[in-house]
Amino acid sequence: MFNTKTLTEQDIKLLKEKYPDTWEEKMKKVQNNYPVQYLIGNVDFLNTNILVNENVLIPRFETEYLVEKVLKKVDKYKEKKLKCLDICTGSGCIAISIAKNTNFLCTGMDISKEALKVAQDNMRLNQVLVKFLEHDILTEEIQENYDIIVSNPPYVAYTEEIDETTKYEPSIALYAENNGLLFYESILKKIKNKPKLIAFEIGEMQGTYIQDLAKNYFPTAEITIEKDLCGKDRYIFIEHK
Numbered sequence: 001m002f003n004t005k006t007l008t009e010q011d012i013k014l015l016k017e018k019y020p021d022t023w024e025e026k027m028k029k030v031q032n033n034y035p036v037q038y039l040i041g042n043v044d045f046l047n048t049n050i051l052v053n054e055n056v057l058i059p060r061f062e063t064e065y066l067v068e069k070v071l072k073k074v075d076k077y078k079e080k081k082l083k084c085l086d087i088c089t090g091s092g093c094i095a096i097s098i099a100k101n102t103n104f105l106c107t108g109m110d111i112s113k114e115a116l117k118v119a120q121d122n123m124r125l126n127q128v129l130v131k132f133l134e135h136d137i138l139t140e141e142i143q144e145n146y147d148i149i150v151s152n153p154p155y156v157a158y159t160e161e162i163d164e165t166t167k168y169e170p171s172i173a174l175y176a177e178n179n180g181l182l183f184y185e186s187i188l189k190k191i192k193n194k195p196k197l198i199a200f201e202i203g204e205m206q207g208t209y210i211q212d213l214a215k216n217y218f219p220t221a222e223i224t225i226e227k228d229l230c231g232k233d234r235y236i237f238i239e240h241k
Helices: 009-018 023-031 036-040 061-073 093-101 113-125 164-168 182-190 207-217
Strands: 042-045 048-051 083-087 105-110 130-134 148-151 197-201 222-227 233-239
Touching: 009 023, 009 036, 023 036, 036 042, 042 061, 048 093, 048 113, 061 093, 061 148, 061 197, 061 233, 083 093, 093 105, 093 113, 093 130, 093 148, 105 113, 113 130, 148 182, 182 197, 182 207, 207 222, 207 233
Parallel strands: 083 105, 083 148, 105 130, 148 197
Antiparallel strands: 042 048, 197 233, 222 233
């Protein structure tokens, strides 16, 4: 995960514009590990403006690259009214970006009411239509069949050391039991059909386990591990062609 502490010239400019009388105080707050994205209030995600606050995880470059990969893989379907599901949607950045770039009927699910409010605001801001549902993927079934399923679920193990800035982000969006693997099996076992594509963001050491798990649920699918821009295993794609 990237370091949200680093201030760019653009960050400083935005802080000065938003907090003309207290920007130096805000800069000190950032230097004490508070995420600058929360102070600015938004981030750019695939040329989409995404509002963020402490109720949602700050979208990472890794997730942006996930969506880029998904859009390439589904390009041949983009004009169709396929059903797309974003599980653990958070700010809605994945579902909204896919909706902006395809004709898919997109749905985003999350357990957090507060996160869903942010996602709804982002949907209106970006003038797209996404259905957002309150849903606990660990205890509730997926009620419909979807053609495309994408998820960046919580995958950080409780024992893992991560950037200090994440202490201000919702832990429910970061950490998962079973060494960070809990959500993947819950998602896979609740998918009743054979989607054209299932795409996961994963921890860099989790690929082989999740790949083997996916083979158990989808033995006829093509299952691949792909790397992020830093060369780390970061994505699993499960495709029925």
